[in-house]
């Protein structure tokens with residue numbers, strides 16, 4: 425008997441997104457110019473930009489479109505990379521930091537452009553408040569705001585003192601905050617399904633329930649094998665992010681999957697809503713907490729402690745405790761959905777976007793900040809295949825070392841590192 429088709433994880437997103445008809449699995453021998461592996465934001469953006477340039481493109485998705493991080497994430501748009509422009513200048517120099525700044529700017533613009541082209545409403549709301557959890561972090565926060573205002577005077581980025589932060593968040597847990605009107609949040613699975621539709625309309629072929637099992641070189645380029653099909657392609661794009669596992673060793677060695685979790689409460693009455701606006705909130709811990717109101721009035725509250733690889737975690741219990749720390753009045757709320765997913769970390773905490781070898785391109789490792797960066801990564805990979813290697817060449821030169829410890833020790837070493845970061849969060 426054939427395996428039952430995979431379904432999306434049981435999340436509030438899956439419950440509030442339209443059902444997409446299952447695309448047929450890849451069958452037999454298929455020929456294409458580009459075979460993309462993974463149908464999340466990265467793979468679908470690459471597919472769209474290739475198909476729009478009439479490059480024959482086939483996407484293999486192991487389960488369903490948006491099954492991975494793209495259909496489960498916090499939905500929060502953080503302007504910029506995980507490292508602030510100040511850190512980027514310090515670590516990589518002014519020139520590299522400036523190009524990364526342009527890429528981050530284009531990533532946001534691309535997200536809004538795609539959103540505007542979709543027929544599916546992905547519930548976009550503008551505004552992001554980053555809460556500062558220790559008073560001494562306010563100096564860094566203020567420097568960040570000044571720096572943003574210097575490079576983009578109209579961005580509206582504002583530093584908030586503890587009182588103003590408490591007024592907006594409905595908790596006096598934090599020492600300050602940064603408000604960014606050009607951040608925001610959306611429904612990631614609806615966005616992903618909308619993106620898949622754009623890619624298909626442009627001519628890309630999507631195959632679901634089609635895990636790629638092997639990639640080998642052949643005279644025409646590459647053979648990508650699934651259990652029922654062989655795809656012959658000139659070039660391959662790996663867009664598996666935190667789910668790459670053993671398919672390709674170079675990406676696997678540089679990307680480490682860590683868990684993050686989200687709960688969706690029952691819908692709240694306006695009197696119980698803690699946030700006093702429709703913006704998203706996140707804090708500045710290493711194991712950050714992130715929350716926002718859904719369009720149907722639920723509180724979506726997320727966080728993670730990273731090093732768990734176990735599947736049987738009491739997600740609801742764990743996040744309820746974190747929620748109660750900020751909002752004791754919400755401790756007894758009913759939790760209707762609880763789910764988790766793989767965040768893909770890299771050592772520098774910048775995405776790995778590069779040509780792995782001639783004909784094999786990869787992007788992933790967004791380190792929890794991939795909502796828009798994965799979209800621009802897909803476009804950069806597509807541009808390189810179409811002949812413009814400028815940005816891919818630049819990004820391929822950025823260092824992205826392999827995680828130490830090899831296959832046997834990388835998770836134990838990660839456990840030690842994460843314990844250290846959790847301790848630092850606790851210390852401040």
Ligand SMILES: Cc1cc2nc3c(=O)[nH]c(=O)nc-3n(C[C@H](O)[C@H](O)[C@H](O)COP(=O)(O)OP(=O)(O)OC[C@H]3O[C@@H](n4cnc5c(N)ncnc54)[C@H](O)[C@@H]3O)c2cc1C
Pocket residue numbers: 461462463464465466467484485486487488489490491492493494495496497498499500501502634635636637663664665666667668671684685686714726764765766767787788790791792793794795796798
């Ligand atoms: C819980 C959580 C919260 C997050 N919150 C945020 C946030 O608020 N803001 C933000 O910017 N980022 C956030 N992120 C990160 C963000 O979701 C990712 O950076 C982004 O979705 C990456 O997209 P992707 O397409 O590269 O990977 P994914 O969406 O993970 O897609 C990879 C796909 O590859 C498929 N695949 C894997 N192996 C194979 C194979 N062998 N054959 C075929 N297909 C395969 C998988 O099934 C999967 O669908 C969060 C992530 C998680 C898990």
